[in-house]
Every structure is written in structure tokens, then in C-alpha cells.
Amino acid sequence: MRKVLMVSFFFPPLGGPGAQRSVKLAKYLPRFGWEPVVLTSSSKDYYAFDRSLFDDLPESIQIVRTSILDMLPVYEWLYKFRLDALARYLKDREASFLLPDKRCGWIPHAYWSGLKTITSQKISALFTTSEPYSSHLIGLFLKLRTGIPWIADFRDVWSDSNEIKKTRFRSVLHRYLEKAVLKYADKVVSTSEQTNAILSKKWSDSKDKFVSIPNGYDEEDIAPLRRIPQQTGKCIILYTGITSGRHTAFECFFRAIRKLLDGQRIRREDIEIRCIGIPPSAQCIKDSGLHDIVTTPGYVEHKEVIRHFAEATILLLVVTAIQGGHAIPGKTFEYMATGRPILALVPPDGAAADVVRRSNTGRIIHPNNTEEIAHALEQYYQEWKRLGRVDTYPNRSYIEQFERKRIAERFAKILDSLPASNKPKE
Numbered sequence: 001m002r003k004v005l006m007v008s009f010f011f012p013p014l015g016g017p018g019a020q021r022s023v024k025l026a027k028y029l030p031r032f033g034w035e036p037v038v039l040t041s042s043s044k045d046y047y048a049f050d051r052s053l054f055d056d057l058p059e060s061i062q063i064v065r066t067s068i069l070d071m072l073p074v075y076e077w078l079y080k081f082r083l084d085a086l087a088r089y090l091k092d093r094e095a096s097f098l099l100p101d102k103r104c105g106w107i108p109h110a111y112w113s114g115l116k117t118i119t120s121q122k123i124s125a126l127f128t129t130s131e132p133y134s135s136h137l138i139g140l141f142l143k144l145r146t147g148i149p150w151i152a153d154f155r156d157v158w159s160d161s162n163e164i165k166k167t168r169f170r171s172v173l174h175r176y177l178e179k180a181v182l183k184y185a186d187k188v189v190s191t192s193e194q195t196n197a198i199l200s201k202k203w204s205d206s207k208d209k210f211v212s213i214p215n216g217y218d219e220e221d222i223a224p225l226r227r228i229p230q231q232t233g234k235c236i237i238l239y240t241g242i243t244s245g246r247h248t249a250f251e252c253f254f255r256a257i258r259k260l261l262d263g264q265r266i267r268r269e270d271i272e273i274r275c276i277g278i279p280p281s282a283q284c285i286k287d288s289g290l291h292d293i294v295t296t297p298g299y300v301e302h303k304e305v306i307r308h309f310a311e312a313t314i315l316l317l318v319v320t321a322i323q324g325g326h327a328i329p330g331k332t333f334e335y336m337a338t339g340r341p342i343l344a345l346v347p348p349d350g351a352a353a354d355v356v357r358r359s360n361t362g363r364i365i366h367p368n369n370t371e372e373i374a375h376a377l378e379q380y381y382q383e384w385k386r387l388g389r390v391d392t393y394p395n396r397s398y399i400e401q402f403e404r405k406r407i408a409e410r411f412a413k414i415l416d417s418l419p420a421s422n423k424p425k426e
């Protein structure tokens with residue numbers, strides 16, 4: 001069995017959406033002739049930890065952990081001496097002096113460990129995934145040094161991201177580094193056709209190196225909840241993930257709920273809005289007047305998220321204009337696989353809307369359209385009151401293509417097609 005070195009900053013015990021793609025690939029790639037060796041960091045600077053993800057990994061998997069130079073010890077020292085204001089000041093300006101991202105202190109440690117691992121483990125191929133973009137720079141340096149065949153996996157766009165704080169210097173630097181990665185990678189994988197189109201335009205010399213492979217869902221995770229009947233005690237609207245950057249959409253969503261409550265079109269005691277992960281700010285919830293029906297369990301492990309899926313009546317999906325029409329949150333595919341109805345507050349012509357529409361799993365509404373959000377919620381609520389559930393009729397044949405085993409098989413075919421190790425010409 002050939003070995004692939006997977007460079008992934010987000011890996012258990014770190015959790016969250018960034019870890020899911022790498023964990024599921026590590027779980028299923030051995031079925032298709034590739035043994036993953038994972039190169040990751042020992043960082044503790046993250047909001048989400050999920051030790052349950054270790055259960056998905058093969059017992060024999062090799063994980064190489066390296067140290068990282070980051071700002072966490074500096075902040076801890078400042079907090080210790082009650083210099084909280086200075087710590088917050090530096091945190092707010094990290095993007096100004098840490099390039100290409102706040103994980104750049106991982107690059108030297110991971111590079112040297114990667115070199116040793118490629119030799120000692122007789123690695124046949126290299127896989128890097130972003131963000132952080134620093135992962136791709138590690139891949140670039142390893143490629144230039146060893147000539148190892150390399151897949152650069154983009155879970156989102158890079159220099160085109162609206163969420164990067166940019167100056168003219170930073171914009172030029174990001175474009176330069178991105179172009180170098182696109183040039184030297186043997187294959188560039190992205191999570192949507194729209195992202196694929198954005199990236200391929202930047203390196204038109206080799207269109208065939210660009211391919212899209214979406215995120216997905218693990219049938220082993222989802223199958224047990226399909227046997228659990230929907231709860232009927234309350235109409236639970238469930239959101240999972242990060243709400244930062246989505247404040248306007250959530251304000252519109254909360255206004256829609258208030259409109260229905262004030263018009264007595266729904267009953268307050270029937271509704272629970274459950275936000276798992278990083279919820280809207282306490283001030284946003286307070287201002288909405290819905291603090292008594294909004295619950296915020298915080299970040300929970302992935303296995304616990306599945307239990308919340310089972311309890312949910314409606315699944316809330318949010319993608320805003322600032323994220324871009326190319327974005328498809330990883331949870332979208334788990335949402336679709338559950339069979340629960342999705343209220344998709346997303347750009348109607350974007351990638352997320354396309355998969356929800358084709359899977360026939362929900363309603364698609366512009367995230368700023370309060371009136372339409374209220375109308376859809378009322379219809380869902382009335383059906384729940386009548387039946388104790390909201391029925392859906394998913395396009396199962398379409399959804400099944402996103403099963404994690406199938407996604408891993410597609411990656412394995414790309415790994416099989418990579419050229420032999422060859423140091424690139426300068």
C-alpha cells in the first residue's frame with residue numbers, strides 16, 4: 001500500500017469543520033490503496049476540540065505532530081499581568097504582521113518534519129489542505145525540495161476571500177503566493193465548481209490540473225439518526241457552525257421570527273432556536289427580543305451534533321454575500337443526508353443553493369429577505385403543528401454521491417494518476 005503525507009493543521013484533538021475533511025479522508029483512503037501519514041501541529045490555539053474524531057481514525061495511523069511558533073504564549077503572559085487591553089489590541093491586528101496567516105509559525109517546523117517523514121516513511125504523494133494557507137506553503141517548499149507529487153486542496157478561495165483583512169501589500173503577497181502554489185501543485189482540488197473556476201483562471205497554462213471534489217457526509221454517522229422519530233414537543237430550528245460574518249443574516253432571521261410572534265402566527269412556547277458552535281453575540285440575541293427561546297450550547301463534539309440533528313425540526317443554513325456564491329459549508333451535506341428540511345438563507349444563484357435545490361431538501365431564500373424568511377418559517381411551522389413533523393422528499397440518488405467513501409475514492413483516483421516524483425524545473 002502506498003503512503004500519502006497529509007498536511008492538515010486542523011486535526012484531532014482540534015475539531016470544527018476544518019478537521020472533518022482530513023479525518024474522513026484518513027478513515028477511508030486505506031480502502032482504496034493509500035495509507036495516510038498525517039503531519040499536523042500541536043497547537044492549542046483554537047475554539048473547538050473534539051476527541052471523538054479519533055474514533056474515526058484507523059488504529060495504525062501515523063500522526064506526526066510538530067511545534068508551532070504562535071502568539072498564544074504572548075497572550076497568556078499579557079493576561080497573567082492583566083494587560084488585557086494590549087492582548088486584545090494585538091489579536092485584532094494579527095493579520096497585519098502574520099503572513100500569510102496566523103499559523104505561519106508552523107511552516108519551518110512542519111517543513112523539516114515533512115522532509116524527514118517523506119524519506120523515512122517512503123512517502124509516494126503529498127496532500128495539503130487550506131486554510132490555513134500556510135499548509136500550502138509547506139507543500140510548496142516540500143515539492144521544490146523533493147519533487148514529490150502534490151495535491152493542493154482548497155476548502156475555500158485564497159486571495160479572493162472577502163474575509164481576509166487586506167492592504168495593498170498583503171493583496172499583492174497573497175496573489176503571488178497563491179500563484180506559486182497553483183503553478184507547482186500537480187493537482188489543485190477545490191470544494192465547489194465555482195471555486196474551481198476562480199482558481200483555474202489564475203493559472204490557465206494547465207486547466208486539466210484543476211478539479212472539484214466537494215465535502216460530504218459519513219453514512220455511518222447519519223444512518224442511526226434516521227431511525228429516530230422527529231421530536232414533537234417543540235419546533236426546534238437548529239444552526240450549527242460559526243456565526244461571525246453572518247450578523248446581518250441572523251438579524252433578518254430573528255426579525256422574521258419576531259414578526260411571526262408579534263402577529264401571533266406562531267406560539268412562543270412552541271419554538272426553540274438552537275445555535276451550536278459560535279452563536280450570535282449576546283447583544284444580538286438580546287436586541288432580538290428572543291433571548292428566552294434562543295439556546296446556545298456552544299461547541300459540542302461531532303457525535304453530539306448528530307444527536308442534535310435527530311432532535312431538530314428545521315435545519316438552518318446561512319451563507320452571506322461576503323462569503324461569496326462559491327461557498328458551500330461542509331455541514332450542508334450532512335444536513336441533506338438527515339432528511340430534515342433545510343431553511344437555506346443563501347445567495348439564490350450560488351453553489352450552496354444549487355446543491356440544496358438539486359437535492360430537493362429545502363427552501364432557498366436570500367439571507368436579507370425578512371418577508372420571505374417569515375413566510376417559509378410559517379409554512380414549516382403550520383405543517384409541524386398539523387403533523388408533528390415537516391416532511392421532505394430528498395433526491396437520494398443525488399445526495400449519495402457525497403458520501404465520504406465515494407469522496408475518498410475520487411481522491412484515491414487522483415492520487416493514482418499523479419506523476420512519479422520529479423523535482424520541478426525553476
